[in-house]
Amino acid sequence: MPAPDLVNGELKLTGRIKTASNATFLGSIGGAVVVYKPVAGEHPLWDFPDGNLANREVAAYLVSQVFGWNIVPRTWLRDGPMGEGMVQLWQEPDPAQSAVDLVAADAVPATGWRRVLDGRDNRERMVTLIHEDSAALRRMAVFDAVVNNADRKGDHILAMPDGHRHGVDHGLTFHVEHKLRTVLWGCLGDAFSTGELEGIDRVSAQLAGDLGDTLAGLLKEEEVAALAVRCARLRSEARFPAPSGGMSPVPWPLF
Template sequence: MEIRDAHPDAETLRLLATAPITGFGLHPLGSNHVFVVKLDPGAGTEPIYGIYKPRAGERPLRDFPRGTLYRRECAAYELSVALGWPDIPPTVVREGPHGIGSVQLFIEADPAANFFTMRESSLPTFEPVAAFDLLANNADRKGGACLRDEHGKVWAIDQGLTFNPYAIQRTVMWEFCGARITERLTDDLRRIRPELSPRADLGCRLEELLVEGELEATRERLERILADPVFPVLDPNFNVPWPLV
């Protein structure tokens, strides 16, 4: 993965992409194989920790091409950086102990906090997550896929089931159904419209990470959102992830 110096997370991305993995352990949660890894660059630099999701640990899914989830994690991060929201931890594609996969910066988070415990006091904080999920067609936004770190910042994680035009959106963020997307977010969506061209830097990166046709489908979703910037009213029989947390 090429890392540009101007990238806002350039140094963290370099560590995630190049630092030796000196320790790892299986994460107890997750439907696929997920590992917590220690990345130690040495030379007096403090080690960091990451979440490693190898392609070899992905279970087959009916509505997603096999062996593509790790790349979707990285594509979601790249799109979030272009938009400026939501906050997704820096993510790279690299080789690891079990082969190629995604490595995402580990976030020290409050284990008791999730969307359901935070929504009453912080619901507006989640609108960028809901808008991103609409654009990326997230098929798995569980309540536990939102973390709160020690500074109170909310992070969105687990973006592996995104961008597939044939999957249905699944989310627990039903509070936004039928609501108008705020102007600040639609301004950002309008701004990135040219960046999603396959000839633009972002479009090229996404096209490398996604399956053929998925970048075009993302552009089509963007146009639909801009034409009618309202969160859709979803179907409780189909548009709900399981488990909810």
């Protein structure tokens, strides 16, 4: 059976994902299951341009491709039942796995996990936010720092059955101001590995070539320039950055 034409094939809606903050639908193109976020369903934000979140999702996918780590599932722009929007191949996570978790403060595993922060739950019990101590989440944290991800919630990390981790929901990225809000602070201050530095180098190099040309059609000129500056700064510091500024360093809700 030939592969479906994901760009021009009929996009049929099969359901709505009601937990999303913007209009988000489940659909199919041929035999492929997809997520569809129409631009018309984007809620205005005070700090991001209106009608531009879909572009940022596609830009994040393109940067992910250059990193070469398969973080963001295939994502593209196309027309649909509610107009132009972002379409992304659906990924079915393993419900038995969690890459990020909230546990009792006295129950943090001794190995295999990184502590992010401590707090109290709605019953005033001490709890700790943790994430896997894994190469996959380190790479995702590098990616988030590069694209300036303002919304890396725990449920935006999909734990796949084969152990791979996908990141989704990248509409709040590429702002010119520091906006990094993430649950992946567990590696704060650690030196980047050789492979992580090489990934940043690939993005920097491609910004002067095909990647930069393509992003120019999706983002503002100053946003692409800020991306290049972030790459250069991260490469120079060569370690996971710390939170900065007066805003919360984690998104809310966390999941």
